Amino acid sequence: MPDLSTATRGRILFGGDYNPEQWPEETWQEDVRLMKAAGVNSVTLGVFSWSKLEPRPGEREFGWLDRLMDLMHDNGIGVVLATPTSSPPPWLGHLHPDTLPVDQDGRTEHWGGRQHFSHSSATYRRFAAAITEDLAARYGGHPALTMWHINNEYCTYDWSDEAAARFRVWLQRRYGTLDALNSAWGTAFWSQGYGDWAEVHTPRHAHYMKNPTQVLDFRRFTSDMLLECYLAERDIVRRATPHLPVTTNFMPLWSGQDAWRWAEEEDVVSVDIYPDPRDPLGAQQGALVQDMTRSQARGPWMLMEQAAGPVNWRGVNHPKPRGLNRLWSLQAVARGADAVCFFQWRQSRQGAEKFHSGMVSHAGEEGRTYQEVKQLGAELALLAPKVMGSHTVNDVAILHDWNAWWAGAQDGRLSGQVDHADVLTSWHRALWEAHLTADFAHPDHDLTPYKVVVVPQLYLLTDTAIDKLLAYVRQGGTLVSGFLTGIADEDDRIRPGGMDARLRALFGIRTLHEWWPLDAGEHTECESAPGGFRGTLWSEEIEATEDAVTEAAYKGGELDGMPAILRRGRAWYLSTLPEPHALRELLARIAHDAGVRPALAGLPDQxxxxxxxxxxxxxxxxxxxxxxxxxxxxxxxxxxxxxxxxxxxxxxxxxxxxx
CATH class of the missing domain: 2.60.40.1180 (Golgi alpha-mannosidase II)
Known part of the structure; x- marks a missing residue:
């Protein structure tokens, strides 16, 4: 199968989204001159061009794209050609309202923005396939074409009747019978039992809390429907160009896609990263997304989008200070990227994103942004011969699973203060600040290459995943788990004892008597041999087994003297979230004892x-x-x-x- 190296051809891909249809053609020559001066070797064309390519149903206007493809090839710039299906033209929604998504309150989402398509609409899928077929037929043999980019940032939810019909088919495949569905969803509660498949709908607005397993399955279904849309277009272009790689761009740590499953269907794993330049932990957020994307790719990956300066969708949109764009771009290369690209090439003068930066800003060629882009392009060319295709090998893995995230985010949970993504970020931050690089892994992955595996929080765990954790520790691995892990099975059914019995035995928990969530700003004091610390977000009333060691105990309050951190052999359990410095020191100590070392000792904090x-x-x-x-x-x-x-x-x- 083709991969990223097929498109890079020995170069780090450098460029970004190019939307020349927004500009008169005389600007195109100027763009090419500036691209060549900056070392740009790749542009993405056509992401939002459906109405330009198909101004009326069935019509095709390819002349402008023909000229662009030729222009790029004549100047040695490769093209990542996108299917334009993320933003259908107004005529599609006007003539075919069934292509428009419906929100959970039954309101139709209209055109005028983007991503206004129903993933379940047969009509949308038919028109999307038709434009993709014609693009593949026309440009599959063009020498400028290096890669296909399908759609853009898949993120559409749909509660429509057509989505409900597909949801029922999806559920029938998953459960087979209504009895099995009723059992999985626990419909004996609140008189929700279903007697006919026609009664089953998407989880629309309800008077009170929705069935949490129905919502969980709807999230699984949505990810699968979007994946079906991707696969349909991928297979069309793959038939035309089996020698070229295909990708679609993930959004950073977005909850709507099971990115582990999606990554298996991509030739190139790509992502968009937009840390806030004012965020003191912006670099850590970037590192987290880069680590996750590299792990999904299992090798080099593509930074599809980043901002050369400010974005336009925060409350206050700050520019990047001098040097920060270069720093964060090279951070991505350090963590495995073989492509460093931006949204977008030239800053728009009109439309919703005219204040979103471009590689060429409104200041033009003399502006600081473009001058920094030129420097970056030159440096990437220097690095390419040494870094292309090389890998990062790590001794630590962080476990993450979208199903656990979805299930744990239900309305009826014990604490709205506990957010899966925030907890995950806290643990990654602790490792990052301890100068320990880490991979991400799915709970079903082979964990044996790692000396330490950390589980920030996996509310839902399958029996298979639990067995893998047990086997990992038996084989000599060190496991560190956070609270609310192994609480529920794949149907969000609470496991007896409040945590799977095998995990309780692994961590040395005799009885988990009660969960004690903490209010916003509340903390609990903990004491340990290395020194005391504050626990945040959560605490638990735990009784330990005789062979477990209480590494830290709660001090004062209802839980006085009870374990805050418990260890049994090489398995650690944290029933609270230690404040940042304490979590960092704990994970650094555990990693050191397991033989894990930073890339370089004695580093300054930053x-x-x-x-x-x-x-x-x-x-x-x-x-x-x-x-x-x-x-x-x-x-x-x-x-x-x-x-x-x-x-x-x-x-x-x-x-x-x-x-």
Whole structure:
């Protein structure tokens, strides 16, 4: 199968979304001149061009795209050609209202924005397939074409009648009988038993709380329906160009897609990353998404979109300070990206995103943004021969599963303060601040390559996943689990004892008497041998087995003296979320005892060190210059300078060291 290397052809792909239909054709030549000067070697065309390509039903206007494809090829710029199906033209919704999605209150979502399509609509799928077929037939043999990009940021929910009909078919395949569905959904509660498939609907607005397993299955169904749309278009272009890779872009840590399952169907895993430049943890958010995407790709991946400057959808949209765009771009390369791209090439003058930055901003060629883009393009060209195709090997894995996220987010949970993504981020942050790089893994994956596996929170765990965790510890692995893990089975049925009995035995929990969630801003004091700390978000009334060790105990209150952190052998259980410094120190100590070491010892707090292949990336996330001790001789690929013992990284500085 083709992969990212098929498209890169020995280069780090550098460029972004190009929307020249927004500009007069005389601008195109100027764009090409600026692209070549900046080292741009790849553009994505056609993402939002459906109404331009098909202005009226069945008509095709390809002339402008023909000229663009030829122009790109003549100037040595490859094209990632998109199917335009994320934003149907107004005529489709006007003539075929069944193509429009319906929200949970029964209101139709109309055109005028984007993503206004029903994933379940047979009419939408027919028109989407037709335009995709024609694009594949016309451009499949064009020498500029390097990759296909299907749709864009799949994120549509739909509660329509047509979606309900497909939902019933999906449920019949999953459960087979109504009796099995009633059992899985626990419909004996609140008199919800179904006697006919026609009674089953999407979980629309209800008077009070909805059935949580129905909502869980609806989320699974939505991910599967969107995947069906992707696969239909992917298969069309794959038949025309089996030698070219196909992708669609994920959004960072978005709850609507089971990205593990989706990644298996992509030749290239790509993602859009937009950390807030004012967020002091923006670099950590970027690192989390990069680690997750690399793990889904199981190798090099594509940064499909990032902002060269400000975005337009935050309450206040701040620009990136000088040097930050370069820093975050090279952070992605350090963590496995073989493609660094932006939304978009030239900043729009009209439309909803005219204040969203471009590689060429409103300031034009002389603007700081474009000048920094030129520097980045030159540096990526320098790095390409050394980094392309190389891998990052890590000793720590973080477990994450969308099904557990969906199930744990139900309305009737014990605490609205506990958010799966926030907890996951807290644990990743602790590792990141301890200078420990980590992969992400699905609970069903092979965990044996890792010395330490951490489970921030997996409310829902299948029997298979639990068996894998048990086997991992038996085989010598170190497991660290957070609270609310293993609480429910795949149907969101609470396991007897409040946690799976096998996990309780693994962690040394005799009885989990009660959950004690904490209010916003509330904390609980904990004491331990290395020093006390505060627990946040959650606490639990636990009775330990005789062979378990209480590594930290609650101090004061109802839980005084009870275990806050419990260990049995190499299995650790945290019944609270320690404050950031305490979680960092705990995970660093556990990792050290398991034989895990940072890429470089003695790093300043704001410096990130990442191995990619034989190279060591050093990234300074501070506005202040820092000095880093680097034992042994080294050469910085970005500057060509050699040295021993130490080097200085300036504000937002980066060094890529070859030893």
């Amino acid at each position: 410096v990130e060190a990442v191995h990619r292949g034989d190279l060591l990336f050093l990234l300074n996330h501070s506005r202040e210059a820092v000095t880093v001790e680097v034992p042994g001789p080294h050469r910085d690929l970005l500057t060509g300078q050699t040295g021993t013992d130490r080097l200085t990284l300036g504000r937002y500085g980066v060094a890529v060291l070859e030893r």
